[in-house]
Amino acid sequence: xxxxxxxxxxxxxxxxxxxxxxxxxxxxxxxxxxxxxxxxxxxxxxxxxxxxxxxxxxxxxxxxxxxxxxxxxxxxxxxxxxxxxxxxxxxxxxxxxxxxxxxxxxxxxxxxxxxxxxxxxxxxxxxxxxxxxxxxxxxxxxxxxxxxxxxxxxxxxxxxxxxxxxxxxxxxxxxxxxxxxxxxxxxxxxxxxxxxxxxxxxxxxxxxxxxxxxxxxxxxxxxxxxxxxxxxxxxxxxxxxxxxxxxxxxxxxxxxxxxxxxxxxxxxxxxxxxxxxxxx
Amino acid sequence: xxxxxxxxxxxxxxxxxxxxxxxxxxxxxxxxxxxxxxxxxxxxxxxxxxxxxxxxxxxxxxxxxxxxxxxxxxxxxxxxxxxxxxxxxxxxxxxxxxxxxxxxxxxxxxxxxxxxxxxxxxxxxxxxxxxxxxxxxxxxxxxxxxxxxxxxxxxxxxxxxxxxxxxxxxxxxxxxxxxxxxxxxxxxxxxxxxxxxxxxxxxxxxxxxxxxxxxxxxxxxxxxxxxxxxxxxxxxxxxxxxxxxxxxxxxxxxxxxxxxxxxxxxxxxxxxxxxxxxxxxxxxxxxxxxxxxxxxxxxxxxxxxxxxxx
Numbered sequence: 001x002x003x004x005x006x007x008x009x010x011x012x013x014x015x016x017x018x019x020x021x022x023x024x025x026x027x028x029x030x031x032x033x034x035x036x037x038x039x040x041x042x043x044x045x046x047x048x049x050x051x052x053x054x055x056x057x058x059x060x061x062x063x064x065x066x067x068x069x070x071x072x073x074x075x076x077x078x079x080x081x082x083x084x085x086x087x088x089x090x091x092x093x094x095x096x097x098x099x100x101x102x103x104x105x106x107x108x109x110x111x112x113x114x115x116x117x118x119x120x121x122x123x124x125x126x127x128x129x130x131x132x133x134x135x136x137x138x139x140x141x142x143x144x145x146x147x148x149x150x151x152x153x154x155x156x157x158x159x160x161x162x163x164x165x166x167x168x169x170x171x172x173x174x175x176x177x178x179x180x181x182x183x184x185x186x187x188x189x190x191x192x193x194x195x196x197x198x199x200x201x202x203x204x205x206x207x208x209x210x211x212x213x214x215x216x217x218x219x220x221x222x223x224x225x226x227x228x229x230x231x232x233x234x235x236x237x238x239x240x241x242x243x244x245x246x247x248x249x250x251x252x253x254x255x256x257x258x259x260x261x262x263x264x265x266x267x268x269x270x271x272x273x274x275x276x277x278x279x280x
Numbered sequence: 281x282x283x284x285x286x287x288x289x290x291x292x293x294x295x296x297x298x299x300x301x302x303x304x305x306x307x308x309x310x311x312x313x314x315x316x317x318x319x320x321x322x323x324x325x326x327x328x329x330x331x332x333x334x335x336x337x338x339x340x341x342x343x344x345x346x347x348x349x350x351x352x353x354x355x356x357x358x359x360x361x362x363x364x365x366x367x368x369x370x371x372x373x374x375x376x377x378x379x380x381x382x383x384x385x386x387x388x389x390x391x392x393x394x395x396x397x398x399x400x401x402x403x404x405x406x407x408x409x410x411x412x413x414x415x416x417x418x419x420x421x422x423x424x425x426x427x428x429x430x431x432x433x434x435x436x437x438x439x440x441x442x443x444x445x446x447x448x449x450x451x452x453x454x455x456x457x458x459x460x461x462x463x464x465x466x467x468x469x470x471x472x473x474x475x476x477x478x479x480x481x482x483x484x485x486x487x488x489x490x491x492x493x494x495x496x497x498x499x500x501x502x503x504x505x506x507x508x509x510x511x512x513x514x515x516x517x518x519x520x521x522x523x524x525x526x527x528x529x530x531x532x533x534x535x536x537x538x539x540x541x542x543x544x545x546x547x548x549x550x551x552x553x554x555x556x557x558x559x560x561x562x563x564x565x566x567x568x569x570x571x572x573x574x575x576x577x578x579x580x581x582x583x584x585x586x587x588x589x590x
Contacts, residue, residue, distance in 0.1 A: 123399075
C-alpha cells in the first residue's frame with residue numbers, strides 16, 4: 001500500500017492529476033508524467049523531510065477548475081514556488097499541478113529550460129496564462145517577480161511592488177485569485193547580499209550571498225497560508241486605477257496572511273492545517 | 281476546377297496533385313526542377329519568367345496553389361530572397377491579371393520564430409517577433425506578409441495564407457525529415473523543445489481542404505499535439521547526440537553538418553508551436569494520421585540501420 005510521499009503514492013497522484021496526457025505521457029504544453037514523477041520525488045523529500053512545511057487553508061484551493069494562486073516571494077531562490085507546488089500536489093485530493101509563470105532567463109539555461117517545460121512551468125507571458133486558465137489549470141504567480149526573491153534577510157517578510165497583469169488576467173478569464181502568504185523562505189536562504197555582477201556573468205539576475213557563502217538552503221520551518229478566494233468585478237479592460245485597487249486588495253490579503261503566520265501559534269493542530277513533514 | 285500548382289515538384293505538392301486528380305480536378309504545375317513521369321503537365325520554368333505568365337494565360341486556372349518558396353538555408357540568402365519575394369509577387373500579379381478566383385500561399389509556422397520569450401500556440405495575429413535572432417528567415421516572413429497583403433490589395437481574389445507546421449512521412453522531405461535523416465541526431469544539451477508536425481499526407485489534405493472551402497484569411501495548419509524532440513528522435517529509431525551550444529555552433533559546416541546560421545539553433549532550442557484551431561473551425565479539417573503514424577511511416581521509409589550519418 002502506498003504511504004504518503006513514496007513512489008507509489010506519487011505515481012498514483014500523477015495518474016489522478018486532471019491533465020490530458022497524450023500517448024507519450026506528455027500534455028499539449030509539454031508537461032511530462034516522467035519528469036513530474038522525478039520533480040515530485042525531489043520536492044517530496046524537501047517538503048516532508050528537509051524543510052518542515054506547514055500548510056493552512058489548502059481547502060481554499062479549488063479541487064478543479066481555473067484559479068490563480070498569488071503570493072509573496074520568500075527567500076533568495078524560488079523554494080517558495082517549489083513548496084507551494086508540492087503542497088497542491090501532496091495535500092489536495094485529487095492532487096493539483098500548480099503551474100508557475102517563470103522568469104524568461106530560466107528557459108535560456110540548459111537543463112533548467114528542459115525541466116521547467118517538462119514539469120509544466122512556463123515563461124510568464126500573458127498568452128501562456130490565458131491559455132492555461134482557459135484550460136482550467138491552476139496558475140501560480142508571484143507578482144513581485146525577481147525583485148521579490150532579491151529581498152534581503154531583514155526584509156524577508158515584507159512585500160515589494162506588485163505587477164498588475166495577474167489581476168487583468170484573472171478578470172479576463174473569470175478566474176478566482178487565491179492569495180497565499182509564504183513564510184520561512186528567508187530563514188532557509190538568509191540572503192545578506194546579492195551578487196548582481198556574478199549573476200549577470202552566469203546568465204541569471206543575481207546570486208544570493210548567505211552568511212555561509214553558498215546559496216544553499218538551511219532546513220528551516222516554512223508555512224504556506226492560503227486565504228479566502230478573491231473574485232473581482234470586471235473583464236480585464238478596466239482603467240489602471242481600478243486594477244490598482246484590486247491589486248492593493250490582494251496585497252493586503254497576502255500581508256494579512258504573512259502577519260498571521262508571524263503571530264504566536266496557539267496550536268499546530270488547528271482545523272484546516274496540514275503539515276508536510278509532521279502530520280497532525 | 282482548374283488548379284495550377286506552383287512549386288509542384290515538392291513532396292507535399294506531389295501528394296496534393298495526387299489528391300486533386302482523384303477528386304477529378306484538372307491540374308497543371310510549374311517548377312524550375314521539373315518532374316519526371318509527372319501525371320500532369322508540368323512546365324519546367326521559373327515563375328518569375330515571362331513564360332510563366334503564358335501558363336496562366338493559356339490554362340486560365342480557377343485556383344493557384346503557391347508552394348514555390350525556398351526554405352533551404354544552404355542556398356545563398358540573396359538568391360533565396362529573389363526567389364521567395366519575387367516569385368510570390370509574380371504569382372499574385374498573374375492571379376490578378378488573369379482572373380484567378382482563389383490563391384493559396386503555402387508558408388511555414390516557423391514564421392513566428394523560436395525564442396525564449398515567445399509563447400506556445402501562436403495565433404495568426406501574432407507578429408514574427410523572433411526575427412531579430414534569426415534574420416535569415418526574413419525573406420520567408422516577408423513573402424508570407426506580402427501574400428497576406430493580397431487580402432486587401434486584391435479584394436476580388438480569395439487569398440488564403442497557410443502556415444503549415446513541419447511535415448513528416450515516407451518521402452523524408454522537409455525540414456524535420458531532413459534533420460532526422462542521420463542515425464545520430466545532434467541536439468542541444470539541456471534543451472528538448474516541443475516540435476509540431478503532421479503527416480505529409482495530412483499536410484496535402486489540409487491544402488486540398490482550403491481549396492475546396494475557398495477560405496479567405498491567414499491560418500495556421502497543424503495536426504496532432506506537439507511532442508518533445510527527444511521522443512521524435514526515439515520513435516523514429518534514431519539516437520540523440522546532445523552537444524553544448526557552443527560546440528554545436530562551432531560544428532556547423534563541419535562533420536557532415538550543414539552550414540547554417542547561428543539563429544537556426546534557436547529552432548532546436550525553443551519550441552515553435554502554432555494554434556491551428558482557426559483553420560479547423562473554418563474548414564472542419566481533422567488530421568487523419570496521428571504523430572505515431574507519421575513517425576512510424578518515416579521510420580519505415582528511412583530505417584535506422586540505413587540512416588546515413590548526419
